[in-house]
Amino acid sequence: MKDQTFTPHGKHLIAGERIDGDQQFQSSPAHGPAHSFAVGTPDLVDRACRAAEDAFDAFAATSREDRARLLNAIADRIEARADAITLIGTQETGLPEARLQGERGRTTGQLRLFADHILKGDYLDRRHDAALPERQPLPRPDLRMIQRPIGPVAVFGASNFPLAFSTAGGDTAAALAAGCPVVVKGHGAHPGTAEIVADAVAEAIRDTGMPAGIFSLVQGGKRDVGQALVQHPLIKAVGFTGSLAGGRALFDLCAQRPEPIPFFGELGSVNPMFLLPTALAARGADLGAGWAASLTMGAGQFCTNPGIAVVIEGADADAFAHSAAQALSQSGAQVMLTDGIADAYRDGAGRVAGQAGIRDLVTSTCEGRQARPNLFRVTAEDWMGNHALSEEVFGPLGVIVTVRDADQMLQVARSFDGQLTATLHLDDADADLGRRLLPVLERKAGRVLANGFPTGVEVSDTMVHGGPYPASTNFGATSVGTLSIRRFLRPVCFQNIPAAILPADLS
Template sequence: MTYEFHGQHLIAGTRTAGQTRFETALLDGTTRSTQAGTRDLVDAAVQAAEGAFDAFAATTREDRARLLETIAEEIDACGDDITAFATVETGLPAARLTGERGRTTGQLRLFASHIRDGAYLDRRFDPALPDRAPLPRPDLRMMQRPIGPVAVFGASNFPLAFSVAGGDTASALAAGCPVVVKGHEAHPATGEIVAEAITAAIAKCGLPAGIFSFVQGGSIEVGSALVQHPLITAVGFTGSLGAGRALFDLCAARPTPIPFFGELGSVNPMFLLPQAVKARGAQIGAGWANSLTMGVGQFCTNPGIAVVLADQAQTVIEAARGALEPVGAQVMLSEGIAQSYRKGVETIAKGTGVHAALTTSCTAREAAPNLFVVCAADWLADADLAHEVFGPLGLLITVESIDEMVALARSFEGQLTTTLHMDDGDTALAQRLLPVLERKAGRLMVNGFPTGVEVADTMVHGGPYPASTNFGATSVGTMAIRRFLRPVCYQNLPAALLPEDLR
C-alpha cells in the first residue's frame, strides 16, 4: 500500500482537521480513528462551492467531460490502495470491489460521453415572428442549466459506485454543479482516497478547487447541517428509509425548500406466474435463493418477496431452501447493519401467520440466510411484513387465486423493481398485472432477478415513494443528470449574452 490515511477532510482541495474524532470498526478487529465533521466545516465547504459555481457553470461541456475522464484515470491509478482500504472497512471481497471500481469509472466516462453529445440540454428554439398578428412573437430559446451546489451522501453498501465519486457526484459535476460529499462513517479511508483522486483531477484540469469538497461524517449533525445550508440547492442520497425520510423532511422544512433525491430501497416483489412455475418452479426457486444471498443480500434491489399460487408454493420453497441451506454466515458491511438484519429477521419471524421454511442464527458482524412463508391475507394484515430487511432474507407470499395475486399487487407501496416470471401461457395474466406494476416501480423485469443494475441511458433506478422520494428521477443512468438541471428560457437576448450552447 502506497497511500497514507490522514483521517481528515478535503475542503476545496485543502486537507483540514477537525476538533473531534469518531472510530470505525475494521474487519481485523481493530478500529480506525477519523476526524469528525462539524457545522463549521460544512459551511466552509458549501461557501467554497458557491464561490466556484459561476465559473464552473460557465465551463464548456468538453471541459467537464475531460474532468470526469481525469477523475476516472486518477481512481484507476490508485485502485490497489482503494481495494486494500475498502476490504478491511467493508468486508467486501477484493473481486467485488474491483468490479465496483470499474462501474464507478465507467459511469464517470459514460457521463463524459453523454454531455459531449449535448442532447441532455434539450435545446429548443422558437424564432421571432415580428409580423405575426395580432401580436409579434419574440425570439425564444431554452436549454437546461445547472442549479447550484449539490450535497451528496456516501452510501454504506456501495463504497465506490454510490459514494464519493458515485453516480450522484458524476452527474452533478457533469451538469456543472459543485459537489459537497458527506462521507460514510463505515468506510472513511475509502472515501478519503477517492476524494483525493477527485481533488487531483480538478487540479490537473485547472478548474476551481471549490467545485468539490469532502467532509467526513461522525454525527447526525453533519448531514443535518449540509441539507439545511441555505446555499445547497439539491441533495443526492442512498440509504435507509428512516434516515432518508428525516433528511427529506429537513429539506422540505427549509425557508427555501430544495429537492431531496433519496433512493431508500424496497422489497422488490417477484410474481411467479402459474405456467412458469409449472415448467420450471425449482429453477426459479434456486435462482431466487442465489439472488437473495448475492453480496449477503446487501443490495437495494434484493428480491425480498416472491408471490406464488398456494398449490404451487412447495416446489419453490423446497428449491429455495435447498439452495440456501449450504450458504454459511457471511460478513456484512458493518456491525450495525448486521444487528439491524437480526432485528428484521425477528420481526418477520414473529409476524402474523408467518411460518419458517429455513431459520439460522449468527452473531457479531455476520449474517446467514432465512426463508419464511405467509399467506396473502396475513401479509396484508401485518404492515411490518412489508418493510425491507436489508440482508439475505426471503419471504414467500402465497395466494389462493389469480384474482388474489392481482389484488396483492395493487397493495404494494412504491418499489425500485418488480419482476414477472412467466411463460407464453401466462401472457394474459401478465397483461393484467403490468398496468398495476407500472405504477409501483421504476424498473419492470421478466424472467430475471433484479440484483444488478445496468449503468445505461435507459436505466431507471428509482420509483414511487417509499422506494425513492422523487418518482420522476433516477440515481443510475444518464437521465440522472436531470436532477441537477433546470430549464431556462432566454427571450430576445443578443448572442453575446447567450450561453455558448445556445448561440
C-alpha cells in the same frame, strides 16, 4: 491484487485543502487496522458550501469539453489507485476483492459515460421558437430554452456501495457533469475509501485547472453535520442513498427550509417477484435456487434484493419453496457492512418471525457482524392484513406469499408500496396474466423485468433506478444512468437575449 500499503491521512478535503479536526473517530473495519479520522462539524460544512458557491459561476460556465476532461481525469486517477482502493475497501466493508474491483469499474465507467453523454449535448434539451414580429394580433418574441445547472449539490455516501454510490459515485458524477459543485458527506462505514477517492478527485481537479471549490469531502460527525448540510442555504439539491428513516428525516428537513429544495433519496424496496403458473410449473426448482442466490448475493445488502416472491398455492409453489429453502440452508455466514447493519438485520428477521401467520422455512442465528439467510412463508390474507410484512429487511431475508388464484395475485400486486423493481417470471402461456399484471406493476416500480433477478443495475441511457415512495422520494428521477443528470438541472427560457451574451451552449 498487489501487496500495497495505504495509510489514510484522516483529514477532510475542503476545496482542495486537507483540513484536520479537533476531534477524531476510529474506523471499524471488518478486518485489518483501524484508522483515525477527523470528525466533521457544521462549521466545516459551511466552509465547504461557501467554497462551492464561490466556484459555481465559473464552473457552470465551463464548456462541456472541459467538464468531460475532468470526468475522465477523475476516472483515470481512481484507476491509478486501484489496488490501494481495493485494499482499504475490503478491510472497511468486508466485501470481497472481486466485488470491490467490479464496483470500481462501474464507478469509473459511470464517470466516462457522463463524459460522453454531455459531449453529445442531447441532455440540454435545447429548444428555439424564432421571433415572429409580424404575427397578429401580437408578435412572438425570440424564445430559447436550455437546461442549466442548479447550484451546489450535497451528496451522502451510501453504506452498501463504498464506490459506485459514494464519494465519486453516480450522484457526484451527474452533478459535476451538469456543472454543479459537490459537497460529499462521507459515510462512517468506509472513511478510508472515501478519503482515497476524494484525493483522486482533488488531483483531477488540479490537473485539469478546474476551480478547487467544486468538490469537498466532510467526514464523520453526528446528525448535526448532515442536518447542517441539507439545510445550508447555498445547497440547491441533495442526493441520498440509505435507510427509510434516515432519508425521510433529511427529506423533511429539506422541505422545511425557508427555500425548500429537492431531495433525491433512494430509501427502501422489497422488489417483489411474481411467479406465474406455467413458468412456475416448468422451472420452479430452478427459480427457487436462482432466487436464493440473488437473496444472498453480497449478504443481501443490495437495494434491488428481491425479498418477496408471490406464487399461486399448490404443488408447484411447494416445490419452489423447497428448492429455495434447500439452497438457503446451504448458504454460509457472510460478513455484513457494519455491526449496526448486522444488528438491524437480526432485529428485522425477528420482527418478521413474530408476526401472525408466518411460517418459518429457514431460520438462523449469527452473532457479531455475520449474517445467515432467513426464509418465511405467509398467505396473501395475512400478508395484506399486516403492513409490517412488506417493510424492507436489509439483508438475506425472503418471504414467500401464497395466493389462491390469479385474481388474488393482482390484489397482492396492488397492495405493494412503491418499489425500485418488480419482476415477472412467465412463459408464453402466462401472457394473459402478465398483461393484467404489467399495468399494475409499472405504477409500482421504476423498473419492471421479466425472467431474471433484479440484483445488478445496468448503467446506461435507459436505466431507471427509482420509483414511487418509499423506493425514492421523487418518482420522476433516477439515480443510475444518464437520465440522472436531469436532477441537477433546471430549464431556463431566454427571451430576446442577444446572441453575444447567451450561454455558450445556446449561441
